[in-house]
Amino acid sequence: MSQASLPVLHLPAITKPRRIEAQVAGLYRTTGEGFETVPVDRLDLGYDGIAGDRHGGVTRKSGGREPWYPRGTEMRNERQLSILAPDELSAIAADMGIAELRPEWIGGNLLVEGIAQLSWLPPRTLLFFANGVTLKIDGDNTPCRFAGRSIAEKVGGGTDVEFGFVQAAKKRRGLVAWVERPGTISAGESFKAHLPEQWIYQG
Known part of the structure; x- marks a missing residue:
């Protein structure tokens, strides 16, 4: 193939990396x-x-989120921590018609303030905590009936609440992350989210 016949590559639009300051509201x-x-x-x-x-x-062990493996296959744990935001929990509760949705009910580990649309942070985002811990974001946490059932046990509503949570929590059920640098996170601690470059792959 001659040089002249090679395809012209057009780079996608690239969003520059950025940093956001935030705080731990609950553990x-x-x-x-x-x-x-x-x-x-x-x-x-x-x-x-x-x-x-x-x-x-x-x-x-793999589960329903990994249909490409037989259920129970041992794999890397990229879901060590569940990270949630108060504004997203309030929005889910409002759409479900319940008074509140507490982080504990759906297995949350960190409640954080200061990041708008937390669940939309891109994979590879790093969270650098003031006392030295670093967490790496794997991606958004897909809502499931298991969490919905936990909510139903607190507020009633049965399967309507189970299924209602799955719908209401799409793209605002928070993030899952794993520990890149160990240490201790304390309540009220500040941290910085370092977002990587972002682009849409169109190959």
């Missing part, structure tokens, strides 16, 4: 095998996430 963890979390003053994090937490571990 939570599981206390046993249950799905729900309880408030704590600090989270001690290792490379396996929160030690002893239901979602801790360097690896995890």
Whole structure:
């Protein structure tokens, strides 16, 4: 193929990297095998996430979110932490017609303030906490009936609430992340979100 016949490559529009300052509004963890979390003053994090937490571990077993593997296949755990925002929880509750939606009911670990549309932060975003912890965002957390059932147990409504949560929480159910640099996160701690360059692949 001659040089003249090679296709012309047009670069997509690229959004520059940016930084957002934010703050930890609440911390939570599981206390046993249950799905729900309880408030704590600090989270001690290792490379396996929160030690002893239901979602801790360097690896995890695949489930319905990974249909390309047989269920139960051991894989990298990119879902060590669930990160939520108060404004998104309030919007979900309003759409569901319930008075409130607490982070604990849906297994949240970090409640953060200061980032608009938290659930839309892109994968590869890094969260640098003041005391040294770094978390890496894997992506948005897809809402499921399991979390909806937990809400229904608190407010009533049965399967209407289960399915209602799945619809109301789309693209605002927060993020999942894993520990890139371990340490301790404390309630009220500040952090900076470093967003990478972003573009739409059109190959």
